[in-house]
Amino acid sequence: MAARKHSIKTKIFVLLLVPLVSLVAIWGFAAAITLRSGQELLIVSRVHEHVTVPTRALATALQHERLLSLTLLGDATASRSALDAQRTKTNNARAELERLSTEARDDIPAPLWERVVRLLAATDRLTEARSGVDSRSSGRLQTLDAYTGIIDLAFDVYEKLRISADIDLIDQVRATTVVGRSREMMSRQTALISGAVAAGTITAQERARFAELVTGRRLLFAVGTQQLDDRLRTSYTRLAGTDAYAEFERIESAFRTSTRPDASWATASVTLADAFDRVAGDVSQRIADRAAPMATATLVQIGVAGGLGLVAVAASVFVSVRFGRRIGTELVGLQRAALDLADRRLPDVVARLRKGEDVCAVSEVPELNYGTTAEIVRVGEAFSSVQRTAVEAAVGQAEMRKGVGKVFVNLARRSQSLLHRQLAMLEAMERRATDPETLEDLFALDHLTTRMRRHAEGLIILSGSVPGRGWRRPVAIYDVVRAAVEEVEDYRRVTVEVPHGPALVGTVATDVIHLVAELVENATIFSPPNTPVRVHGEPAARGYAIEVEDRGLGMKPEEMAELNARLAEPPEFDLADSDRLGLFVVSRLAARHGIRVSLRPSPFGGTSAIVLVPEALVAEVSGAEPQAGPPAGWTAAEARDPVPGAGPAAGGGTGTVPGPAAGTTEGGLPRRVRRAVPDQAPPPGEPPPRVRQAGGGGPAEPSSVLTSFRAGWLRAEEEGEGR
Template sequence: MRFRGKSIRRKIVALLLVPLVSLVAIWAFAAWITSRGVFALFDVERVTDKIGYPVENAIEALAEERKAALVRLADPHRPGSLRDLRTAEQATDKAVGVVRDNSRNADLRNRLDAASLHRLDGLVAQAADLETVRRKVDDGQIATTAAFTAYNDEIDPYYSFFHGLNPLQSVALDRQARVLTELSRGREAAAREDAVYSAGLAAGRLTHAQQLQFADAVAQRRLLFDTYPQLLPASDSRLFDDYWNSATGRALRSAEDRIVGADVDAHPEPGSSDGLVVSAGDWQATAGSVLGDLASLDRQAAENYKGRVTPFAVGVLVKAGVAGGFGLLAVLVSVVVSLRTGRSLARDLSALRKEAQEASGTRLPRVMRRLAAGEEVDVDTEVPRLEYPEDEMGAVGRALNTLQRAAVEAAVRQADLRRGISDVFVNLARRNQVLLHRQLTLLDTMERRTEDARELADLFKLDHMTTRMRRHAEGLVILSGAAPSRQWRKPVPLMDVVRAAVAEVEDYERVEVRRLPRIGVAGPAVADITHLVAELIENATVFSPPHTTVQVHGERVANGFVLEIDDRGLGLTPDALLDANLRLAETPEFELSDTDRLGLFVVSRLAQRQGVRVSLRESPYGGTTAVVLIPTALLTEGIGDSDTGEQRAPAAVARQAVREPAGDRGLPDEIELPVTDGGGDEAFREWGLVAEAPCEEVPARTRRFEIAEQRADRLGLAPATDRSARPEGPEPSARPDAPVPLPRRRHAPVLVADNGRTVDGVRRTTAPGGDAAGREQRPAPQATPGGLPRRIRQASLAPQLRADDTTRTRTATPGAAAPATDDRDADEVRSRMASLQRGWQRGREEADDLTVPDRPTGPGGDDTGTTSEGDGR
């Protein structure tokens, strides 16, 4: 059987309750047995008075009626025989009536056991048979010997009732009670002698059958009185011995011997002996005296027995009380000891339980938190060695203390192992970053040196892959708990941050970025926000079909700014979505075995570090939408040239290509251009880049040189004939040598207005000298209703480009082979790229300088990409 109690106290109580209940049950049973015997002794007197004496009176009355009936049958004509019979019958009826009435007494019946009650009810029912015998006697239809047997059958059940009346627990007293019953039966034997011989006297002759009945009665009487008085106490035994040694006793024995020894024929003849050897007077005097004396002796022995029973009952009661009291005291002591023992065990176990709970719920988690925070933990301080008593409970306490110390030591070793692994990750990542920085520098050199368009395109791709590798290396640093190397001190426009994030994604051509408000991101958070958004955008591009786009848009909210990244993929199941949101919200400890979701861990770490809230939900397109809530504390208002350092930013995002509708230009959806220097080392210093941070650039360098040529052809940009012709401006180059704040060499994210038009909201300040000269030579182009420069085909194209128009056309055609460039050198290529960039910069400046009087409409009457708030949404 399993005990379902939950508390330790209940289990201990259950453990001690079983023996206690057993002990109490045994004590109660013993007390009940003892008390029952004691009360049975006290009931002897009451039972004797209520049923013992009435039964004995009924036996005596039946004996008198038997004698009168036998005399009546022996001589029906004897005077007074009928009167004596009726008197005896009345006495018998009275005595039996008393027995009948007392047998119905409820108190008496409660004091008798079941066997005695059954025999008592039998006596009452047997009284009805007596009427049958009486009718036969009255009618003379029964012989003397038969009547003698019938009356004996009526009397014998009374003695059986005496034998089973209230058996006592005391062997001596019970034996004395049985002895008294047998002595009463001996007196009944003497009465039978008197009845048989009196019938012979009345008939004038003793028959042989009557002589045999007389002899049986004599033998029974002598056996009983010779045997049972010896079993009584000495005083009672002496009474019977003295009586039988008296003259009356000797006279009865002498008469019995003569009657039994008389010569009585079985078939008497006239003149034969009649067997009446004792005269009627002598017999009546002797038998009557003996029967009276025996009745007195029986009553005296019964009174003496009652006198012995009462003190014995009191003594037994005292002994039972003392035993019961000691038993009860033992039970109470056992209960008290059990409760104290149980309470002590419960207290010790509760202390151990509290200690275990404190270790598992407070101490170990605190140690784990401290270890996770990088603090040093002293095992002896956190889990001191405690002293316990030298017993089993103390052994359990010591084992528990050892277990706690082992757990803390294991946690410390695990933390040291994790710290070592993190250090290894950081070391490897830093080494990779150094190598990648050197690789990017080498790629810069190669890009400046090459003249082949295909090679330049491949170098751009390799440059882009290297930048992605640098981001992944930085992800290892973040997972290891270290801070990234890229740091800014001054705010950066949010649009630049998003563009930089898009530029770090492999499928950046598929990303469409709607115009964002002119707000900035605090410098210390720029690197983390850029990395976080890049991870989410890359996840959107990876898990969506390649022909679909990923949209990035945002708006102000009460608690900051919300960026939403929508993809058109298959989406996530509800369980997977819930699991991803839990990982993003709770920032679980990074497990080395869970390598399939490194991006989620990186995003979660970055979001926790900057207080950004990131969540995933189902997108309207059936895919997944990542919602990034940037808190107000990380945002700055009114970003301008003085704050952002748009010229000071390393090429900023003005180098980015702008996506235009294919129908407007007949070109592929994305234009990729090489990067020129936008301000030199001074710009980097003004952006507040940490000196020891590795090199970083914003995405501006793109895919194919031949597309760049055709783009320059359409925009009408004239290349500079010589790099040194630009006064006071830094030499254009494929990459700055100094570190920069944002990712490098990618397609610009596509800025899309609400009506589907592509827009660009970043104003570029070019290098001094070169761009100024260009402005003096060319009038400002007309503006579109949206404020952008209107393109005039080949209006500003350099003479060299006009001369090679056929080659440019072939280069701009998708799939066309690159033209031969055997006669061009690196300076010419750089001049062309510089001219192209200056044309873009000039166009943006002129577009920004134009004012928009009314909200223009695009083709088909749709709104352009500007709202009343000016955020381009």
Template structure:
């Protein structure tokens, strides 16, 4: 509203101001250009007359008179140049006015050549008259471009006066032409013809201009034309016009002609100047009216605009205060109350909507009605937020309940499979049981994923530290295509018990992701080593890799895990689980491009989660480490749920290990989920039937059924005590390794036969 009102005032003020500015510029042009140019025009007319006389007579007297006239014209021109070239003129004149003024200056600069030609006698009277007429015409073109009054009546009067002035210029041209002829004593035919045209032209121009004069000025014009000066001039013109062709004897003297023309030109100029004064008198009330309109439109309009601004500002402040109150209430609802309500509901507290969303008072006007609508909105928003928070909590509880039930069933399934594996002797059936065992372990990890997404902790826990190599093996046991994973030496480092379950889960998600997104003919390499800040596990695949923006997005998701929402996408569910598990123990997980074209995942375990294995011998030249050493008693006191992992720590891992399909690994069930049987030593010396590295010696036909044996198998060099020490997991690993070797041998034999057949065909 203020902008539109101000725009209207500015338009009205500009329209009125424009008339005043126009009058100001016209007055400036009149005083700086038009006024100083009129004396110069008169002096140039006189110089033209003297030049024509000089060209006709050529005496010393006429030459001196011409010199004096030129000096007067030069002095008048200097005054005109100083006034017309002032900087204010360029502001007052428009483009056309500046162009005509520049043209006039150019014509005046050519005056020197005209004078030189006249003095040298190289120019006739006709050409000299035309040359001076060219200069005087530029004056009138300049006058026409500067007569730009907005008032139509005044503009018309100004054009009429210029037409009368042009008629006077024609009279002066006629006077100069005949003065030159009188000085020579004869009038040529060409001069006589030009004289006739000019004498008729100035009368036509004067009569046409006089028709547009006001009544008082028209009466003065008629009186002048009928007066004695113009009557005598008209008789002389008629007398000369009656002679045709060359006039060798002009019928009147130069004095008679000069007396008539001087009187006529003077009276005509006085009439024109008087008409100009009366135009100025008529322009005075117009200028006063412009000033009055400017005061009314500008001053009073400005006062109205200022009053409107004050009224609008005071009203807007009141409205702004109410709107600010409404805005603050909206920010408080979105930034404080809603998050607080959701958090309290998440903690299981009861929320009273009436207390959390008290109604706000905004008045009874339109803004007050908006405030009442906002009260309804905030009450509805808090109620819906409470319902949504309760719904999310219920969903989390349902997920946790389902996950725990699934986890319990999987543990029971694993126990049943363990019993079946122990009593099964058929290698084919045992392999199928191993596959079921592996699928059950993956089902357990999926159940744990639900618990992690729901914010709960998985049920698997370890009281004692576990060697890092067994932690990685436990993660491989939960990966479907674990046979493509190459395990490098992990070092003599153990992981503290409180982080074993989560680290196994984290590594399993990352390894499975690496296996899934790399070609089936490639391997995934897992390695680990000590660093200054802890322990690093590197998982490197040979896949196609990720784009830089995808890597940045994945690292951001891991470093700053967002809140899990049911409605969100599940494409990166594994990374969400990894981020939650890493956040729980302060583990850093970073993805980067691999030089082999795939992706490398770096898992940084902090120092407080890893220890040096006290059972591993440290060479004397090995550099010291800042990690604490695990005491040997920790392994001796391990529970039944940790015994398989502890046994794995006693076996060295000096060479990369490639797991096969027939050698599944499974971490023992957590302590909280199984009943602990009577504990047995788990760090005793290897039985005599094993290799120095701890692997069992193969006994021919030891695993065949009795009817299939050719002879009784040779007894393994072991005693009963050592046989009892072998756990079911070790037996299963042995069987798997045996079957894997058989399968590899059959594959190699089939390939050899195929190659031989191909050679025979060739």
């Protein structure tokens, strides 16, 4: 009896039900209540040490400096030593705030950090305020306002401080900040009193400003102390009942009506300010002490929640392991089978199909049968269907590519046979022609037919077959390059700089001619029509290097890198990528014989193609002079125009190799002779080519030769002037 198959939905429901309920109930509660409090607990102490304490120190230093600055402005004979010392303390306090706040930047909330940055930026205005005091160009009220604006920013920082998540404690902190602002107004009053005492007079503007400060101080002190709880309010109530506080209130009343201040006012106001600072410090410490038990309670909450969560997690793990192990084993087996299909079987099938092997789609796709879960079994069946379809599609694609390749070869072979016959007919007509213009037209047709044959051979190469043309003996590299150049439409722009001597093995000569011709044609197409294309050749350490250089616009580095990668590793031919047929042909020919082809930028701004022929394919012609063409440096046009009877590239037509002008006519002019190459192998299915003998066309008439030579000479001069 088959094992009972459970639905994967049922297993997943059982697997997730227990951890879902436990974790959502416990961790949701714990996260909502304690996580935020725990995070604030971790940073509150650091923020207090790195922001609250140094900000308070900077505000106190600014208050003292303000007091001493107004005193100096009131009495020109007063000593500057105390003020200079206080300025140093202020600068140190500012630097300490910047250092500490920067260290705790990650823990400081964004609104608080913005206010700290604003305070530090405002301290840059101290230089201007101090200059006004030193030069006595600023009045006492102006200096008072300059320092007050900076100190107010320090109190703005206090408003964004948070010492705990407890709302009641936050209210006490805010009330303390309000009382602190009343202390700041008292500091302003003290500064005005000290300046007036030093000057010995009170101006009307100072009395008006002092009256505003009195009203504000008393209001803020009353509001702030009213918001404090009884224990914290007691400290300020005691301060308000002291003789020093009563004396200061008497000074407030007297300052608004007197024209000359009493010298004792300054001492009394400073005494009360110091007492106020002591009370404020004590209250702040008591608020901080209150936060400690709250922090401990928060830690306890986090611990309890974490313990309960740990129990829930343990139960979830037990259930998950028990039910998940079985499903995991089934899924792992199915996964391995799928990966084996994707990583090994399908690539192996595709590789064998590319090699031309026959593949049976049925034997290559065994059924996948894993597990007892209904859905996993169905997934296995689906994978089996997928891999069967994939293999069948790969086999079909391979068969289609074989068919397309056979069509390419069939059409190309037919075209190649017709073109060989056409070249033979053109050759016979060239020998019979005596009119220079007719001969020129025949040469053009000969050249066009040669290019058509190269395109037909490109189809054969793309299909994986061999074109068929070749030589049994070595062929001079000079002749190979010249033959390649004359298979290009715009061959007159090409300059050949290949020395005589080295030769190629005859079996690769045809493929190298085709390879170089594709590169030269590419250079002529992608460069301006008035620029030359240079083909240079020279022996290299590991073979023979042929360089095709144009003076076009070049290409982008990314595009050049992509083309070099294609030339190094020939990709599979894609029928949709018909714009890169020449690239495919070059890469296929290079890979067939181990030739390295690479592109690089040309010094003239264009592109240089380097063809490195391996040393094994290079041969030296011994026993006889190498087959040669026109002198090095001649373009195809210069080689053809002055020499009557010169035809298109060799290696074309009936399989000849380009030869130099040999012999003379009756008029003493050079005569082009087609050299016989009886060792050339004919294409498959073609009869052996008819060998041309030297001077096979018979001597040309002197008048025709002179006319042709004169026409070629004039064309060469016209082209030289146009460059």
